[in-house]
Amino acid sequence: MSAPTTTPARTPARTVLRAQGLTRVFGTGAGEVHALTDASLEVATGELLVVRGPSGSGKTTLLNLLGGLDRPTAGTVWLGDAELTALGERDVLAARRDRIGYVFQSFGLVPVLSAAENVEVPLRLRRTAPAERARRVADALDAVGLGGHARQRPYELSGGQQQRVGIARALVAEPEVLLADEPTGQLDSGTAAVVMDLLARVVHERGVAAVVSTHDPELMARADRVLELRDGTVVDRGNG
């Protein structure tokens, strides 16, 4: 038997985030809205899963359930070995703080804080020591190419730069999972491509399991896998 000619350099991928049978029904004055029905997925370390689908197809609903921001009507989310959907409020908050990074369409930066202070927020919440905070913030800003912009406030940065600060903030505490809901929705197409390339690179380099929703067909090119939603149902899990 011949020996393999190449040795894999990377740690083998491990499933980090898993959802089974996720259903979310909203009660409204006009009756029930079935925003998501029986959705299942898995995301592994270093994998970028893009969720696509038309407006109203359930992308935000799915991301909110995966990130513990909302509770499903039925179904389960596992974060590693922990059943996120079975945890009480305090434990969900701790899991969100310690294990998940979020990137928002409208960046979600605090206007009165500098880029560095915005990136520092998750570390303060985790009570990381000041010297360690400073080191990690500098590393995270360097990783998104903004080492020279640490003291600038959000209004002194372009939209693309603001979203790069948002990505640095999401990754600074080294989460296992990164969730981004339409992260390039407010950017022009050229800037969107730069931001998406950056997201894909950091996900692969850092081995984060990432779920990113988008409308933009161009952004699918950066995905390792594309999951497609229609009317709240997964019509393609992108497994080939």
Ligand SMILES: Nc1ncnc2c1ncn2[C@@H]1O[C@H](COP(=O)(O)OP(=O)(O)OP(=O)(O)O)[C@@H](O)[C@H]1O
């Ligand atoms: N809190 C809510 N109460 C009632 N209905 C809701 C609520 N949130 C979402 N919905 C409905 O659930 C469906 C899915 O919405 P969702 O925001 O998940 O779609 P989306 O794919 O993210 O859309 P978009 O691309 O426009 O952001 C829509 O019909 C929406 O109106």
